[in-house]
Amino acid sequence: MQIKVPGKLYISGEYAVVENGQSAILVAIDRFVFADITANLVGEIHSTQAPTEITTWTLSDNEIILQETPSLTLINAALKVTYNYFRLHNWPFQPFKLLIDSQLDADDGTKYGLGSSAAVCVSVVKAILAFHFRHLPTQTIYKLASLAHFTIQKNGSLGDVAASVYTGWISYNSPNRTWLSAQTADLLDATLVDQSWPDLNIQSIPAPNALSLLVGWTGSPAKTGDILKKIDRQKHPAIYQDFLIASNAAVSMIINGLLTNNYDDVVRGIALNREFLLSLSQAANLQIETPLLRTLIEIANNLGGAAKTSGAGFGDSGIALVDEHTNVDQILISWQAAGIIPLSVKPYHESIAILAESEE
Incomplete structure (x- = not known):
């Protein structure tokens, strides 16, 4: 059987x-990670991104024993926790x-910033569940994939995992990762999955x-993750706090605009978020918004x-929300003339996705 999991884009936050x-808005997009899973006499894991490497695994004394491969660490972690x-x-x-x-990266392996690492974790979890005919709540799938992702990446909000699991448009508050790390020395032991995670809130x-x-x-x-390490929150505490307050205000404004089809609120929210991202980058002496x-x-x-900007910035992707009065064709033509590549993607909602749950 084949499972497909979408990538994501940050809209705000x-x-x-x-x-x-702190809250954010993300959207799943119609580019995917595909996972093909079939019965086999022995456990094997392959990736088209590392065609010469194979992870093999066996079960022994109620433990999973993996022959690790360096480029498949995320896949291996998702297998272990599941x-x-x-x-x-x-x-x-x-x-x-x-x-x-x-299919979330370019043909040469260059990353578009569409959340490929998170989607890989989600695809492994969902494929294993489907293979064993296990139907679990959406939030449980999110937690399994998040533990695998956080164990390997050791940073980030895990919002990209949420977008790949829930699909469509979501508002997102990340779980307290300090709390997560304090619960166990091995986040892959899965005992945290059925617990309530402080601060986690995911809404469609x-x-x-x-x-x-x-x-x-x-x-x-x-x-x-690399950029977050360079932003010294302690050096400019007032600027950082202003940024957090403005970011939440922008997210709320955009959500209201999306829910009420009030394009003016969307425009104001996007502009506010951009303004304070620029303030943060200037204070940190970083260039989130490249020329x-x-x-x-x-x-x-x-x-x-x-x-x-969307996500990390620093030359990655940018997004634009447009209405029927926007000259879309001219935007795309002008982008291409400036050396910007329009990505042929659109929001993706999985029709069988379970409605988002929240956990206070």
């Missing part, structure tokens, strides 16, 4: 969402062959029927869109 109590959850509930676990194929947002999403890529991938990203944003704004 990036950087701030790593702090407890097996441990099966063991916790005394569910049988059968050997299988798993092939992971990501109805897809806006009067707005469309445009995405432009500037050709320079960036890693949010080409600034060009992307100014082109879209001047032609009636509401644009900003």
